[in-house]
Amino acid sequence: MGLQVAREEELQEHVIITENLVKRFGGIVALDRVNIRIPKGKITLLIGPNGSGKTTLVNVISGFLLPEEGRVIFKGKDITRLPPHERVKLGLVRTFQIPKPFLNLTVLENVLVAAEGHPGENPYTAAVLRSKWIPFEEEAVERAFDILSWVGLYQKWEVPASDLSGGQLKLLEIARAIMKGADTIIMDEPAAGVNPTLVHELFDRIVRLSRERGVTFFIIEHRIGLVAKYVDYAYAMNMGRVIAEGPPDYVLNHPDVLESYLGG
Amino acid sequence: MVNLAVMAEQIISFIAVYYILSASLNMKAGMTGIPDFGQAMFFAVGGIVVGNLATRIAAVIAAPELGVTRGEAWKLVITQNTDFVARLNEILPHKPGLSIAMILFSLVIAMILGGLLGWLASYPALRLRGDYLAIMLLTASEGLRVLATYTVSIMGSTPTVGLTAPNFFGFTGNAPLWTSVFALIMALLTYVYMESFHNSPGGRLFRAVRDDEESAEALGKDVAKVRRDAMIIGSAFAALAGVVFSLNPWTTGSSIAAQSIFDRVFWTFWPWALMILGGMASNRGVGLATTIVVALLIGPIRLYKQDIARLFHVQAVGIDVGYFANALEYILLGVLILLVLLIRPRGIIPEPPSWTLKKDKIKEIARKYQA
Ligand SMILES: Nc1ncnc2c1ncn2[C@@H]1O[C@H](COP(=O)(O)OP(=O)(O)O)[C@@H](O)[C@H]1O
Numbered sequence: 189m190g191l192q193v194a195r196e197e198e199l200q201e202h203v204i205i206t207e208n209l210v211k212r213f214g215g216i217v218a219l220d221r222v223n224i225r226i227p228k229g230k231i232t233l234l235i236g237p238n239g240s241g242k243t244t245l246v247n248v249i250s251g252f253l254l255p256e257e258g259r260v261i262f263k264g265k266d267i268t269r270l271p272p273h274e275r276v277k278l279g280l281v282r283t284f285q286i287p288k289p290f291l292n293l294t295v296l297e298n299v300l301v302a303a304e305g306h307p308g309e310n311p312y313t314a315a316v317l318r319s320k321w322i323p324f325e326e327e328a329v330e331r332a333f334d335i336l337s338w339v340g341l342y343q344k345w346e347v348p349a350s351d352l353s354g355g356q357l358k359l360l361e362i363a364r365a366i367m368k369g370a371d372t373i374i375m376d377e378p379a380a381g382v383n384p385t386l387v388h389e390l391f392d393r394i395v396r397l398s399r400e401r402g403v404t405f406f407i408i409e410h411r412i413g414l415v416a417k418y419v420d421y422a423y424a425m426n427m428g429r430v431i432a433e434g435p436p437d438y439v440l441n442h443p444d445v446l447e448s449y450l451g452g
Numbered sequence: 453m454v455n456l457a458v459m460a461e462q463i464i465s466f467i468a469v470y471y472i473l474s475a476s477l478n479m480k481a482g483m484t485g486i487p488d489f490g491q492a493m494f495f496a497v498g499g500i501v502v503g504n505l506a507t508r509i510a511a512v513i514a515a516p517e518l519g520v521t522r523g524e525a526w527k528l529v530i531t532q533n534t535d536f537v538a539r540l541n542e543i544l545p546h547k548p549g550l551s552i553a554m555i556l557f558s559l560v561i562a563m564i565l566g567g568l569l570g571w572l573a574s575y576p577a578l579r580l581r582g583d584y585l586a587i588m589l590l591t592a593s594e595g596l597r598v599l600a601t602y603t604v605s606i607m608g609s610t611p612t613v614g615l616t617a618p619n620f621f622g623f624t625g626n627a628p629l630w631t632s633v634f635a636l637i638m639a640l641l642t643y644v645y646m647e648s649f650h651n652s653p654g655g656r657l658f659r660a661v662r663d664d665e666e667s668a669e670a671l672g673k674d675v676a677k678v679r680r681d682a683m684i685i686g687s688a689f690a691a692l693a694g695v696v697f698s699l700n701p702w703t704t705g706s707s708i709a710a711q712s713i714f715d716r717v718f719w720t721f722w723p724w725a726l727m728i729l730g731g732m733a734s735n736r737g738v739g740l741a742t743t744i745v746v747a748l749l750i751g752p753i754r755l756y757k758q759d760i761a762r763l764f765h766v767q768a769v770g771i772d773v774g775y776f777a778n779a780l781e782y783i784l785l786g787v788l789i790l791l792v793l794l795i796r797p798r799g800i801i802p803e804p805p806s807w808t809l810k811k812d813k814i815k816e817i818a819r820k821y822q823a
């Protein structure tokens with residue numbers, strides 16, 4: 189009985205829970221019994237040197253890879269085998285370390301595609317019943333411009349995504365994730381390639397989204413320290429394993445973590 | 453002496469058929485990125501619905517006047533096609549109601565069956581990618597061609613002759629004119645539909661899936677469903693093109709044989725060429741390319757190719773002039789595609805964005821959020 193209550197409290201407090209995740213690529217064990225718990229409404233950081241398994245973990249949590257063993261629990265529901273788009277419907281969205289824009293779509297269109305539940309996306313009615321989706325679209329365009337001006341891509345709304353620089357593509361990834369309006373956002377190295385001033389603006393905004401709207405963030409970063417001051421909790425991985433977890437200061441100064449970076 | 457009226461009717465009908473077919477391919481390949489090299493089989497659905505299904509039904513309804521039982525009419529109109537269609541053609545001009553009903557029936561049923569075949573073909577399209585899918589669809593189309601050729605109940609008793617569409621436009625008094633008008637109207641409706649779809653969130657979604665499936669999936673889009681929908685809707689329009697072609701025996705040739713309606717060069721490779729020339733995911737470009745190329749090919753080049761061919765003096769190297777004249781069409785097409793790919797690799801009119809709202813409206817909204 190007591191255990192049951194404790195279990196439920198844990199589910200309430202943690203949006204994402206992974207249980208003993210194992211993922212192998214041939215001989216490489218990219219995830220070696222990974223257990224993490226992402227607290228609800230907080231910003232959690234995951235650091236680790238290149239090749240430590242961070243992106244693989246994101247891929248398993250978001251459904252782009254199936255684990256060989258273990259489970260992914262999202263809001264108390266086992267989602268281990270759910271296709272990615274159904275996880276998005278539950279409120280879980282991720283960005284890609286290497287941006288994956290819709291290259292021939294304009295910047296504005298890229299953001300608009302992220303609008304959730306758009307009635308105009310039904311291909312059987314979209315062309316003939318325009319009045320059914322125009323109001324939704326107008327509202328979506330408003331939100332898109334709001335987000336674009338915030339990430340600093342406002343001036344670029346009309347250019348195709350293929351014209352953006354690497355840093356701008358990162359911002360576009362983030363703009364789409366925010367447009368999605370998900371309550372849980374996983375960002376795979378959002379700061380890489382973005383200029384430092386913008387990184388700090390970005391994280392100020394992430395903090396606000398988290399504090400004001402209760403959005404949960406799980407942020408991957410391979411450099412130690414850069415964004416530590418913004419986060420509530422931290423995990424560190426090395427060679428497919430979680431090697432430390434706790435308050436950011438504790439994790440960043442943990443001897444094993446420092447050593448993993450020296451070793452790499 | 454060239455009969456200009458006949459030539460105009462021919463050109464209009466062919467432009468209409470090719471535009472509808474290329475626009476259909478554009479929805480699948482240009483917008484959604486599905487390499488559909490089986491376009492001919494969806495086109496053929498339209499031919500079979502007109503030449504077989506609609507013809508049978510017309511014969512069954514007109515059975516008393518044909519002097520046979522309804523059961524016999526259903527079979528004989530296919531097995532003794534030439535004879536029975538000739539007899540039907542004497543009756544149909546006096547039956548506008550039946551004729552119009554059969555035209556509408558053909559349109560609706562062909563689009564439904566075309567969509568159904570597209571839905572079936574979408575199953576491999578969900579699993580296979582790129583080259584494999586292209587080859588699979590091409591093979592499926594060729595397979596169905598062979599199957600249709602030797603199935604009497606589909607293509608009649610003489611494979612090379614095939615079926616002849618009855619004169620469903622006989623009641624108008626000037627069938628060649630009204631079939632061209634009909635073809636033109638169908639093409640215009642298709643154009644309006646395709647423009648509207650491109651400029652809708654649905655069109656934007658198709659283009660997004662084409663550009664990056666994983667990214668679309670990560671944004672909560674059911675990519676498998678998008679590809680399936682593109683195959684269903686796109687293929688329905690291919691079947692429509694087949695109906696427009698087959699209802700029109702004066703301008704487009706008289707028979708609906710498996711060899712003609714499943715022809716991969718005519719109904720798969722040509723639409724691909726027209727789409728590439730016009731611009732992938734560019735409905736206007738496809739329309740423009742179709743109009744220019746078909747008008748030139750059907751008109752001047754088909755008429756004067758013998759004269760043009762003679763200029764090359766190919767007899768000197770032992771090539772038959774007539775043979776060369778036919779090849780000229782393909783050579784010209786090849787040269788045209790090469791030129792466009794070199795000069796304008798994205799086609800005559802490059803892919804436009806999906807203007808879901810008027811540009812002014814978007815700019816008005818934008819102004820509110822100026823930093
Ligand atoms: N698709 C894949 N196929 C084979 N090996 C992979 C694949 N993805 C990742 N790996 C390997 O798994 C390990 C972890 O990679 P990754 O998760 O990308 O690390 P990180 O994001 O921490 O840099 C690395 O050794 C990498 O080479």
Ligand SMILES: [Mg+2]
Nearest residue numbers: 242243244285
């Ligand atoms: Mg990584």
